[in-house]
Amino acid sequence: MKWTEAYATGSNEVDEQHKTLFLMSEQFRETLDAGHGEGTYDLFIEFLSTYAMTHFSYEEDCMLAHLCPAADRNKVEHCNFTQFIDQEVERFRRDGFDRTVAYNLLDTIDQWLDSHIGKVDVQLKTVMP
Numbered sequence: 001m002k003w004t005e006a007y008a009t010g011s012n013e014v015d016e017q018h019k020t021l022f023l024m025s026e027q028f029r030e031t032l033d034a035g036h037g038e039g040t041y042d043l044f045i046e047f048l049s050t051y052a053m054t055h056f057s058y059e060e061d062c063m064l065a066h067l068c069p070a071a072d073r074n075k076v077e078h079c080n081f082t083q084f085i086d087q088e089v090e091r092f093r094r095d096g097f098d099r100t101v102a103y104n105l106l107d108t109i110d111q112w113l114d115s116h117i118g119k120v121d122v123q124l125k126t127v128m129p
């Protein structure tokens with residue numbers, strides 16, 4: 001899935017971080033489509049988890065600093081997403097790589113990026129100077 005102007009938040013830094021998340025998901029989907037991914041799935045989900053957390057904390061600070069009306073909802077949705085990824089990290093450690101689960105994970109991430117960024121993160125635009 002590609003980042004578009006519809007996801008612009010008024011903060012270049014936040015937008016760049018979002019673009020990286022879109023790119024990571026897109027690149028791993030290409031890896032799966034090429035029949036690979038088993039050897040790098042652990043790196044993908046660990047990196048995703050770390051990157052998302054770093055981004056969430058940056059964005060939450062930004063929303064608080066600018067008194068964004070979506071700040072609370074943003075935090076709750078970040079928390080849910082982090083739990084979702086953590087559960088997959090746990091499942092992977094227990095049961096190992098599963099191509100169908102990996103595709104489902106990417107679908108969920110793409111849907112989440114679309115709805116979360118499109119409805120919550122974009123509210124930053126209303127308060128950014």
Ligand SMILES: [Fe+2]
Binds near residue numbers: 059074078116120121
């Ligand atoms: Fe967010």
Ligand SMILES: [Fe+2]
Binds near residue numbers: 018055059117121
């Ligand atoms: Fe975000």
